[in-house]
Amino acid sequence: MAGIGGGDEARSGAVTTRFNDRVRVTRPWRQELRPYVHCYDGYRVAAATSYRVRLVPRGRAVVVINLGEPFAQVFRLSEADPGVRVVGSLVAGLEDGPRVCDHPGGQEAIRLELTPLGAYRLFGVPMRELTNTVTELRDVLGPEADELVERMSATPDWARRFDLLDAALLTRLDGGPDPSPEVAHAWRLLTRSAGTIPVARIATEVGWSHGHLVRRFTQQVGLTPKMSARVLRFHRSVELLSREGTDLGDLAATCGFYDQAHLNREFRALAGVTPLGMAAARRVEGAHEL
Incomplete structure (x- = not known):
């Protein structure tokens, strides 16, 4: 599992915080991304202990780029039989109800929150198709999503990971549809x-x-x-x-x-x-x- 860098991140404006077994890395996102991105940050949970969290509606679309262990399952609380589904890097559209995420532990990821219209431009699909759904990142962004995840996983430096992410976001946004x-x-x-x-x-x-x-x-x-x-x-x-x-x-x-x-x-x-x-x-x- 990749470590947390030091000097390069400090020079790039990245800030690392630690709480128990959790490490979080943030930095201000670029001005060009501000109309589309609420926030993004990287995090790593060292403990190999399973945990469950609940997502509630926020009026935002979410992208999770998994660089470590993937989720064991992600399902709507209203689903009677969610089954078991391994979910790697994912896209979650806007929700009108709660969703549960199970993880086996040892997570390392970057999480983005997008404005709905930023997501519309980034994904290039009608957002109603993603409502109340969780979809593999590659199914929305295509094969380049797997290439991006591989490149980000290959570097231990979080600042470099954020640079790769920024470049990919700007390329997609430049070619995306304009909201009315x-x-x-x-x-x-x-x-x-x-x-x-x-x-x-x-x-x-x-x-x-x-x-x-x-x-x-x-x-x-x-x-x-x-x-x-x-x-x-x-x-x-x-x-x-x-x-x-x-x-x-x-x-x-x-x-x-x-x-x-x-x-x-x-x-x-x-x-x-x-x-x-x-x-x-x-x-x-x-x-x-x-």
Whole structure:
């Protein structure tokens, strides 16, 4: 398993943090990537101990480039019989419910979070095809995905890995489809309001009928405007819930829920857990140990 570099990473702006048996490496991503990428980081878990985490909707697409042991299985919590499926490097589209990831331990990977329209441009496919799915990276990006993973695995230097990733992302983004300006504006309205703006007002602002907005938005984002609003409200509430002493009634009002009962129902639907259960969970690389 590759180690963590030192001097080269420091010179490149990469920052390494260690917590128990987990090592995480981050660096600011390039300016050209900022409209499309929320964040990326590398991490390594030295312990060969299996673990399970739960992913909850965040309004983002995710790419995991596995450089060590792959996931044992990744499945929707609602699936009655997920079976056992080894998943290597993967793409996860936007979700409207919780997903469980099992790993045998000894993980080493780079994880990216993409804006929906960044993912649309990067993947070059209608995002609705990836909604609520996990797909092998090569099935979306083609054979060059395997070549990229091999090159990244062959170097122990995380800064060089990030350089390879940046080059691959920029090449794909340069040749990808442009989201329509109306969908891009609709997504900005939703994110800036954290999902509290009515869909009818969005349709009026972009100059489209409700039906046309839903069709075009779902094609390029992956979720309908209404479901996207639910996910964004939920995501904001999860972020605020991490603050010590948060009152659930105040949280519900702040995030646009009718009342605390509505907040509880949305947590059950989107995360499969209560707000208090979510607050008690430890966060691990964009997921929750529940």
